[in-house]
Amino acid sequence: MRAIVLCFEKLGKAVAELSFSTLTKNELARVIDTRQCCKMAELGALIKMDGSLQLNGRQVSLNIFNHNAAVARKLFKLFKELFGVQAQVLVRRKVRLRKNNVYWVRIPPREGLAAMLGQLGLVNSDWSLQEGIQRELLRCDYCRRAYLRGAFLGGGSVNSPEGNYHMEIITSKEEHAASICHLLQEFNLSAKVSRRKAWYVVYLKDSDQIVECLNIMGAHSALLEFENTRIFKDMRNQVNRLVNCETANLNKTVDASLRQTESIALVARVIGLDKLPGGLREIAELRMKFPDASLKELGEMANPPLGKSGVNHRLRKLDRMAEKLRAGDLPPEF
Structure with a gap:
């Protein structure tokens, strides 16, 4: 059957x-x-x-x-x-x-x-x-x-x-x-x-x-194995995040530095750094001399020292001047 x-x-x-x-x-x-x-x-x-x-x-x-x-x-x-x-x-x-x-x-x-x-x-x-x-x-x-x-x-x-x-x-x-x-x-x-x-x-x-x-x-042994692997994985992920963050910040700093040195070089060729106001000339010379320095480091080398926002303000002003020169506009008198 x-x-x-x-x-x-x-x-x-x-x-x-x-x-x-x-x-x-x-x-x-x-x-x-x-x-x-x-x-x-x-x-x-x-x-x-x-x-x-x-x-x-x-x-x-x-x-x-x-x-x-x-x-x-x-x-x-x-x-x-x-x-x-x-x-x-x-x-x-x-x-x-x-x-x-x-x-x-x-x-x-x-x-x-x-x-x-x-x-x-x-x-x-x-x-x-x-x-x-x-x-x-x-x-x-x-x-x-x-x-x-x-x-x-x-x-x-x-x-x-x-x-x-x-x-x-x-x-x-x-x-x-x-x-x-x-x-x-x-x-x-x-x-x-x-x-x-x-x-x-x-x-x-x-x-x-x-x-x-x-x-x-x-399953206590499996639990310990799970925890050990999880801790190692979390630490590895955290390190990777920190490295990625540092790499992104470094790339951002390098890109900004290249843009700033190109702008300053253009201003120097067309106008001349000696014709810039004292504060702009100082930051322009420091950036050309120390292209890898951060905004904080540039500010500490200025006389008198500047904060990051002050350094950034002057560099942005130099960028705007270079943009006007690229567009064929004459900058204002100095």
Whole structure:
């Protein structure tokens, strides 16, 4: 008889995860709660994200697929500790795209499977699937943290802090996405939900919020790596901004100096610097002698010293005189 498959929220992503996501998931897979209720919450989230029920006649089996070996080991351990069930673990090699391994954790048909899934908040007594998160599964604050950890292990990713700040959990059910979003908001995280083709994406964009989410889920080593990279990135960006600003100011100063020396040279050829008023002549001579000096430095060399505005006023007057000469107008008498 042909088998029928009922998916919880199997993702089956084709694209390999970023290395930082893998590092984070490997760490979270090693986090084992001591409370039974928290283990139930995490296992329920993992199955809801990556699990499917296979019906073959009257026999029902549970299949969970994941691309991470550490997550598959955790699933095996949780089934054994919570229900005394020996899960089957198989490895498949994908033949398309990057050919990464797919780990298949399977619970074969057995008596009590429906009751087990009911305890995990996944199915009702008539085998109908639960769309959102069963609140009885989130008995305490640690259970909520465990559920988020399981959801991330099943369908989450986080960008390397070297690039754009982005963390997301992808699910196929709108109600489940809304529940995960609400769960993140209970921890004061401003999560949002967007639609991406057939998927619903719960995401965070702010770096501080991503750090807090990593802390909530228990990825402390990944959090430190994220923070170190973020600090280095921010410092590098700040240095780049300062260098760009200094370069822009330097270019502006050089361009202004070239324009001023050209104007003064024209005035000197046509009129003669000796015919200029004393203040203009002094600034003109200083600019020709020190073409790379700033306005402040020129003002300090004047006698008596001038402020930047005074130096700028005289240089602008020389520029206007040169413009009149270029236009063929005779300057006023000196």
